[in-house]
Amino acid sequence: MHLTREEEALLSGAEGRAAQKSMQILVALGEIYGAKRLVRVTSVQVSGVSYKNLGDAGVEFLNELAKDGRARVKTTMNPAGMSLTDWKSQGIGSAFAKKQLEVIDAYRRLGLEVTCTCTPYLAGNEPRFGDHIAWGESSAVVYANSVLGARTNREGGPSALAASLTGLTPLYGLHLDESRRPTLRVDIEAPLESPEDFSAMGYFVGKEVKDGIPFFTRVRSAGLEELKTLSAALASSGGVAMFHMEGVTPEAGAGAGETEAIRFTSRDLSETEAKLNDEGSPDFVSVGCPHCSLAEVKTIAELLKGKKVTKEFWVCCSREVKRLSDEAGYSRQVERSGAKFATDTCMVVAPIEELGYGIVATNSAKACHYLRNGGAKVRFMSLEDCVMEATGRN
Amino acid sequence: MRLGGRVIFNGKGEGIALVSSNPMSFYGGVDPDTGRVIERGHELRGESVKGRVLVFPNGKGSTVGSYVLYRLKRNGAAPSAVINSKCETIVAVGVIISEIPCVDMIDITKIATGASVRVDGASVSF
Numbered sequence A: 001m002h003l004t005r006e007e008e009a010l011l012s013g014a015e016g017r018a019a020q021k022s023m024q025i026l027v028a029l030g031e032i033y034g035a036k037r038l039v040r041v042t043s044v045q046v047s048g049v050s051y052k053n054l055g056d057a058g059v060e061f062l063n064e065l066a067k068d069g070r071a072r073v074k075t076t077m078n079p080a081g082m083s084l085t086d087w088k089s090q091g092i093g094s095a096f097a098k099k100q101l102e103v104i105d106a107y108r109r110l111g112l113e114v115t116c117t118c119t120p121y122l123a124g125n126e127p128r129f130g131d132h133i134a135w136g137e138s139s140a141v142v143y144a145n146s147v148l149g150a151r152t153n154r155e156g157g158p159s160a161l162a163a164s165l166t167g168l169t170p171l172y173g174l175h176l177d178e179s180r181r182p183t184l185r186v187d188i189e190a191p192l193e194s195p196e197d198f199s200a201m202g203y204f205v206g207k208e209v210k211d212g213i214p215f216f217t218r219v220r221s222a223g224l225e226e227l228k229t230l231s232a233a234l235a236s237s238g239g240v241a242m243f244h245m246e247g248v249t250p251e252a253g254a255g256a257g258e259t260e261a262i263r264f265t266s267r268d269l270s271e272t273e274a275k276l277n278d279e280g281s282p283d284f285v286s287v288g289c290p291h292c293s294l295a296e297v298k299t300i301a302e303l304l305k306g307k308k309v310t311k312e313f314w315v316c317c318s319r320e321v322k323r324l325s326d327e328a329g330y331s332r333q334v335e336r337s338g339a340k341f342a343t344d345t346c347m348v349v350a351p352i353e354e355l356g357y358g359i360v361a362t363n364s365a366k367a368c369h370y371l372r373n374g375g376a377k378v379r380f381m382s383l384e385d386c387v388m389e390a391t392g393r394n
Numbered sequence B: 001m002r003l004g005g006r007v008i009f010n011g012k013g014e015g016i017a018l019v020s021s022n023p024m025s026f027y028g029g030v031d032p033d034t035g036r037v038i039e040r041g042h043e044l045r046g047e048s049v050k051g052r053v054l055v056f057p058n059g060k061g062s063t064v065g066s067y068v069l070y071r072l073k074r075n076g077a078a079p080s081a082v083i084n085s086k087c088e089t090i091v092a093v094g095v096i097i098s099e100i101p102c103v104d105m106i107d108i109t110k111i112a113t114g115a116s117v118r119v120d121g122a123s124v125s126f
Helices: A005-012 A016-030 A050-067 A093-109 A136-147 A157-166 A194-211 A224-237 A265-274 A292-303 A320-326 A330-337 A365-375 A383-391 B066-075 B088-096
Strands: A038-040 A043-046 A074-077 A169-170 A182-190 A216-217 A259-265 A284-287 A312-317 A340-343 A357-363 A376-382 B002-004 B006-009 B012-019 B053-057 B081-084 B101-102 B116-120 B124-126
Touching: A005 A016, A005 A265, A016 A050, A016 A157, A016 A169, A016 A259, A016 B088, A038 A365, A043 A157, A050 A093, A050 B066, A074 A259, A136 A224, A136 A259, A157 A169, A157 B066, A182 A194, A194 A224, A194 A259, A194 A265, A194 A365, A224 A292, A259 A265, A284 A383, A292 A312, A292 A320, A292 A330, A292 B053, A312 A320, A312 A383, A320 A330, A320 A340, A330 A340, A330 B006, A357 A365, A357 A383, A365 A376, B006 B066, B012 B081, B053 B116, B066 B088, B081 B116, B088 B101
Parallel strands: A043 A074, A182 A216, A182 A259, A284 A312, A284 A357, A312 A340, A357 A376, B012 B053, B053 B081, B081 B101
Antiparallel strands: A038 A169, B002 B124, B006 B101, B012 B116, B116 B124
16 A cells, blocks of 8 residues: 555654554555555544443553544544433443543543534534545444445444544545445335334345445435434444435435346335334333434424323433524423433443343334344334333323 | 465464354454353354464454454453454454454465464464
């Protein structure tokens, strides 16, 4: 791989150990994946923020980097394992909280913005069409490539951080036109009427396409909420990093050629939804995977009007969306019902098994997937039904 | 025998080979405190990677696996070197942050568990 003189200097340690370690990571990945050179990035989203996933070794690694490492481009971060301010009312123990705050402190010293959201594009990190970026958080990767038209591979925590501390990423994979072509056409025959339908559809297609690029045709309409939950589902059942959709993806259909085609029927939809349901009555209800948009919080506030929750109910969103909800008066309506905002975190990265919950109702196929991996049982339902589940249908 | 590969993390390491013909997952697959392989159904289940030259085709599973390699190193339970057929992101990032010598592009079918193996940069001898 070709390195410029400045890049060689970073690799030799001339600008500190964190930058050197970062360059070692980027150069090794570049060599492995056949990159000819590095490319400048305009934006980074770092995954690996929850202490539940990092463990003590992760904390040590971040503290080591924070000794002389500094972000060189706009860098936001994934959700943490708890709300950074209201962790006590979430039932989080102080030992976990102490470690989690240590992680956040290390990232802060590294110059990251403490956004703690999986929807950086709703929190001011909005790369433009054609920008090279390095994002972790698989759902945001899909959204960035497919909806914004920016270019990123599926980064892990350390490789995204390495990009932040150098402003560089190896030029391979989805940074190149030839790797962004669709590999499977998916004709949507089922009527997709809600974000939950898009979530289930993404879960089905992710399994079919694995790490390929699906090209969706005949989708009637898809807004922000549909696209973000579709992105999340595709990346959880499969290794998807990008899709094409007519009328949505700036490069829709580019380089499509003759690809294999499958259909997504009403039957596929109902079968997928059925498979995302375990036996039992939920003891915990959570929405906001990916984090709720302002419009979703508004809907939840309206649905909760005049009701009281009878089960623990979390509305997961970024602090940015929470602040806007406060101003719009939605937060008060939500909290008056007894529901809780889970800002900075979500049901997937918080230690919910330690909080004693066993069966989770949610409107996200991605959440179902990871909660099941973590040993919980799940019920997949619409946002409206989630609210009804939490309020005991009163 | 001497084989030449590609350096992923430069260094010298030697030990008794522990060979898997299947990919390895570190997150949930290897106990970060002891180095014992705990993945259900894995051919190396019950073996310890500690101090061994660990030979396997490639990594798999969660990217958090990189941090497990780091944790193994900190706990003195890391392999002395890693040899892959084709290294990927999880293992590459893991060996670099943990500073475990690693080489790939090696025909791993030539190496048998129990052999005394030495890794030096891009070279593997046994």
